[in-house]
Amino acid sequence: MNGEAHRVADGVRRAIEAGEYEPGAALPSGESLAEQYGVHRGTVYKAIKQLAAEGYLTITRRHPPVVRERPTHVTVVRDRNVYRDEIGYYFDQNAKDWAAVKKPTRGATVPPPHVSELLGLAPDEMAFTRERLMGPPGAQYAHQLATSYLPMRLVGEIAELGAERPGPGGIYDVLERRFNAPLRWRETISARRPDRAEQTALGISPEVPVLVVTRSSTINHNGRDIVAEVNETRMAAEQFAVSYAVQRDASAAWPRQEEGET
Amino acid sequence: MNGEAHRVADGVRRAIEAGEYEPGAALPSGESLAEQYGVHRGTVYKAIKQLAAEGYLTITRRHPPVVRERPTHVTVVRDRNVYRDEIGYYFDQNAKDWAAVKKPTRGATVPPPHVSELLGLAPDEMAFTRERLMGPPGAQYAHQLATSYLPMRLVGEIAELGAERPGPGGIYDVLERRFNAPLRWRETISARRPDRAEQTALGISPEVPVLVVTRSSTINHNGRDIVAEVNETRMAAEQFAVSYAVQRDASAAWPRQEEGET
DNA sequence: TAGTGGTCTAGACCACGGC
DNA sequence: CCGTGGTCTAGACCACTAT
Numbered sequence: 001m002n003g004e005a006h007r008v009a010d011g012v013r014r015a016i017e018a019g020e021y022e023p024g025a026a027l028p029s030g031e032s033l034a035e036q037y038g039v040h041r042g043t044v045y046k047a048i049k050q051l052a053a054e055g056y057l058t059i060t061r062r063h064p065p066v067v068r069e070r071p072t073h074v075t076v077v078r079d080r081n082v083y084r085d086e087i088g089y090y091f092d093q094n095a096k097d098w099a100a101v102k103k104p105t106r107g108a109t110v111p112p113p114h115v116s117e118l119l120g121l122a123p124d125e126m127a128f129t130r131e132r133l134m135g136p137p138g139a140q141y142a143h144q145l146a147t148s149y150l151p152m153r154l155v156g157e158i159a160e161l162g163a164e165r166p167g168p169g170g171i172y173d174v175l176e177r178r179f180n181a182p183l184r185w186r187e188t189i190s191a192r193r194p195d196r197a198e199q200t201a202l203g204i205s206p207e208v209p210v211l212v213v214t215r216s217s218t219i220n221h222n223g224r225d226i227v228a229e230v231n232e233t234r235m236a237a238e239q240f241a242v243s244y245a246v247q248r249d250a251s252a253a254w255p256r257q258e259e260g261e262t
Numbered sequence: 263m264n265g266e267a268h269r270v271a272d273g274v275r276r277a278i279e280a281g282e283y284e285p286g287a288a289l290p291s292g293e294s295l296a297e298q299y300g301v302h303r304g305t306v307y308k309a310i311k312q313l314a315a316e317g318y319l320t321i322t323r324r325h326p327p328v329v330r331e332r333p334t335h336v337t338v339v340r341d342r343n344v345y346r347d348e349i350g351y352y353f354d355q356n357a358k359d360w361a362a363v364k365k366p367t368r369g370a371t372v373p374p375p376h377v378s379e380l381l382g383l384a385p386d387e388m389a390f391t392r393e394r395l396m397g398p399p400g401a402q403y404a405h406q407l408a409t410s411y412l413p414m415r416l417v418g419e420i421a422e423l424g425a426e427r428p429g430p431g432g433i434y435d436v437l438e439r440r441f442n443a444p445l446r447w448r449e450t451i452s453a454r455r456p457d458r459a460e461q462t463a464l465g466i467s468p469e470v471p472v473l474v475v476t477r478s479s480t481i482n483h484n485g486r487d488i489v490a491e492v493n494e495t496r497m498a499a500e501q502f503a504v505s506y507a508v509q510r511d512a513s514a515a516w517p518r519q520e521e522g523e524t
Numbered sequence: 525t526a527g528t529g530g531t532c533t534a535g536a537c538c539a540c541g542g543c
Numbered sequence: 544c545c546g547t548g549g550t551c552t553a554g555a556c557c558a559c560t561a562t
Contacts, residue, residue: 003531029547040533045549053455062540062547076450084514091508182516188338190503191453191471193315209453209471209499215508237471241452244506246353246477252346254444265550291528302552307530324528324559 004039008047011037016056016067026064027057053207055238068203076243082185088169091185091215101133101142106164111149115230118216119151128155128162130171133201141203143240146233154228172217175228181220183228188214189242194234202236209237266301270309273299278318278329288326289319315469317500330465338505344447350431353447353477363395363404368426373411377492380478381413390417390424392433395463403465405502408495416490434479437490443482445490450476451504456496464498471499 012033015021027033030048034041048065051057057065082091108126110116116123128150133142148171155162160174167174172183194202194210202210217229248254274295277283289295292310296303310327313319319327344353370388372378378385390412395404410433417424422436429436434445456464456472464472479491510516 004533005531031547042534042550043532046531048548059548061549062542064547081511082508082514083511089514176516182510185508186505187508188503188505189451189473191473191499193469193471207455207469209455211451211453214503237453241450241476243448243450246344246447246449248444249343249345252344252351254438266552267550293528304531304553305551308550310529321529323530324561326528 004037004043005046005050008033008037008039008044009050012047013051013054013056016051021067023067023069025067027067029064049205049207052205055204055208055236057205058203059205076241089172095134095144097137098134098143099137101135104130104132106130106162108152111230112232114214115149115232118214118227118230119149120227121151126152128152142201144233144235145198145201146231149230149232150228171229175217175219179219179221179228184218186216186218187242188216190214191237198234202234204236210234211237211240211242213242266299267305267308267312270295270299270301270306271312274309275313275316275318278313283329285329285331287329289329291326311467311469314467317466317470317498319467320465321467338503351434353449357396357406359399360396360405361399363397366392366394368392368424370414373492374494376476377411377494380476380489380492381411382489383413388414390414404463406495406497407460407463408493411492411494412490433491437479437481441481441483441490446480448478448480449504450478452476453499460496464496466498472496473499473502473504475504 012027021027027048028036030041030044033044033048037044048057048059052059052065056068058068059065076094082089083093084090107129109129110124111119111121111127111129113123115127116125119127121127130148130150132146132148133144134146135141135143150161150171158174158178160166161171176183189211191209191211193206194204194208198204198210199206204210211234213233213235215231215233216227217231218225219228220226274289283289289310290298292303292306295306295310299306310319310321314321314327318330320330321327338356344351345355346352369391371391372386373381373383373389373391375385377389378387381389383389392410392412394408394410395406396408397403397405412423412433420436420440422428423433438445451473453471453473455468456466456470460466460472461468466472473496475495475497477493477495478489479493480487481490482488
């Protein structure tokens with residue numbers, strides 16, 4: 001794992017951390033770095049890719065690599081509660097004031113397999129989607145990328161769900177009003193490497209993992225529980241973490257009763 | 263992004279998925295694959311690295327790549343509760359019957375920065391560690407890699423914490439007995455690329471992200487809350503997900519009172 | 525000693541953006 | 544048109560393993 005590429009990567013990394021290249025500034029071209037370090041351009045290329053994987057650089061075709069803003073270490077973005085303000089439900093107190101980086105888009109696609117399964121759809125069945133890119137005011141890239149999946153059948157029955165603006169409180173209020181029952185949510189967290197769209201939207205390299213929070217919304221309808229919506233939020237794993245308090249099951253009550261202490 | 267390397271990767275991937283190579287079997291050497299596809303060996307090398315990144319292969323130095331067991335998609339490993347059985351607390355109902363793949367080790371290291379911060383240690387201060395590799399019975403690789411960090415000061419005061427076997431119920435029971443107070447836990451989830459030790463222990467490539475669950479144990483001592491232990495569990499993100507139910511804050515109670523419905 | 529993965533150089537070609 | 548990143552080939556070298 002040692003070698004010339006490593007030497008170059010270490011040198012450039014140190015230069016970035018020493019502030020020799022400002023965040024947002026472009027690096028010298030591969031050719032000139034090769035000259036500077038006395039190695040072949042291909043070797044520089046590998047070093048640059050490595051640094052992009054570590055989150056130091058964003059690389060674009062036909063433009064020199066750009067130094068990313070300092071990875072602001074881990075920010076907690078969730079806890080185990082859902083809150084409500086005058087607008088509607090929200091799940092993330094930090095992101096409350098975020099704005100859409102781009103106008104939300106609506107469409108229809110075949111959801112990823114685990115989403116289809118949650119919604120009870122056939123693997124190749126289409127779903128209605130709504131996509132939002134959210135970020136703090138003034139951010140260059142989106143920090144979170146959220147896609148909401150709804151069964152076509154449901155959108156057909158309840159026209160407001162497919163509207164450009166479903167009204168105050170969003171689709172969750174529409175659902176609770178329509179079914180006259182409370183929504184229940186479950187969040188599942190995993191991680192994977194980003195696809196092309198996620199790389200572009202979040203400004204990250206293929207090697208930087210994204211944290212995926214899949215939230216399913218369940219509601220009771222005629223005595224049966226149905227999953228009405230699945231929301232998948234993706235964020236760069238190096239910048240975000242998800243946190244929650246652990247709750248004691250009845251079996252773990254304290255103080256404990258039936259244990260003989262010495 | 264298209265090219266010869268892609269063609270080779272697609273071909274080999276299809277062969278694996280068609281079952282032409284059994285899980286555990288070795289692939290042909292790079293040289294012979296290069297011949298077979300009519301490309302240069304370096305191109306094959308890139309394709310193989312890509313497939314390893316996708317989780318299909320495990321690559322080892324100087325040995326042909328080995329086909330990994332089919333990534334069994336996402337397995338939920340947590341919910342928001344902590345449970346207790348006759349042995350002690352446990353956080354994961356699925357992993358209840360897992361066994362240690364290797365004998366647990368004890369030692370002392372400088373913890374990662376976020377762990378030091380949680381424990382209230384100086385960035386370069388050492389901590390007592392206990393490391394376990396857990397997996398289902400008979401597994402080739404460990405599925406989860408857990409490290410427990412304790413402040414040296416605490417281990418000095420309470421000798422049982424540093425013992426090879428802290429007794430039934432583990433260190434959590436020791437702490438609750440000693441401080442006569444209940445532990446409280448918080449879990450924070452993020453993801454990153456694995457370091458060398460994690461790659462070896464979990465049998466994954468550098469490009470496959472690991473999910474990191476950091477659990478801090480807080481206990482009240484003389485009226486102050488102290489973080490007595492931090493446990494960091496790592497697992498391959500392609501195989502595991504963490505799931506929990508979302509709870510309604512008081513602001514999000516249902517049915518809602520003060521809203522005029524039309 | 526032969527064969528393996530892993531790395532590097534040298535040189536070539538392509539697609540595309542900016543001049 | 545030139546310069547950029549991105550890719551591929553050809554050929555070399557090394558460290559190590561299996562024989």
